Amino acid sequence: MADIEKVLSQAEITCQQQGARLTSKRRMMLTILLEAGVPCSAYEVVEHYRAKTDETIPAMSVYRMLDFLMAQGLVHKLASTNKFLACGHITCSHSHQAPQFLICDGCQTVQEIGVDKTLFNALQKSINQQHFQLNSPQLELHGLCEDCRHD
Amino acid sequence: MADIEKVLSQAEITCQQQGARLTSKRRMMLTILLEAGVPCSAYEVVEHYRAKTDETIPAMSVYRMLDFLMAQGLVHKLASTNKFLACGHITCSHSHQAPQFLICDGCQTVQEIGVDKTLFNALQKSINQQHFQLNSPQLELHGLCEDCRHD
DNA sequence: AAATAAATGATACGATATATCATATTTATG
């Protein structure tokens, strides 16, 4: 597990640079996702929050805070599973033009791999041929990680 | 609009080849998606079914039939929008290793483009480097189609 | 300190999806 404090500090800086406020609750949401390590549904976050703080938080608030964190690029949502996870690259300088997630259907862990230049170019090319203007591609690839493949 | 009858005939053949039964209700589900032209939620399919036949069908049944059609490769589900659409390649001989969907956020139309060899290779390479065993990638790319871009 | 803006809470509800058991239909087999 990477140093969560370090990630949080960087998140703080990122938000400041973007003129966004990382409130203590928003920070807590990010902490929960970082500690979980695997993607969580919004309602799982609600539950983790309750477990950590002994206070309840409305699901509505969690959704809003996750939306905020996504807008800052600190959290991603996996469309294929309706779950949220902390960005794996908060402390590095990647842009996130085309995040690719390798989602293990065995143990639920996710590897967020960086943008492969070759891949992104091939993607752009095949899309431009269709006269389509891309927003932001997000690749979610399901399979088995090395550990689960051997089970 | 492509000839729906032709697509249905091919669907019939595909099912026979796979030892699967394309019942009249399942066939109706596929027809509804083909006629709709845009992706539909399961509950929209329920509604279309009622409009067409004046009979109601349980959502549960629709989900099951859509699952069946997906297992035959006749229908795809868009994870990013929780909607279903008829495969755009039923009458051609594509394998569907890596379907790519260009989803227009303006008008909801979807272009299902074929597997680009270069892209698929780049994808495989970046994945294998992570010792990950892919199930079946499905790329969902959001953006604007040519028409909507000019609005 | 007052006015404004931003964030969060509270409540209700809509949309998506599945579990489970019952019934009907089709297929296989004696």
Added chain:
DNA sequence: CATAAATATGATATATCGTATCATTTATTT
């Protein structure tokens, strides 16, 4: 054909995911 087995569908309930709306609190500006 008759019956058993398998497959498909219906019916019902409920879990899960997500948003609309209005109230309240907290932070920022002046």
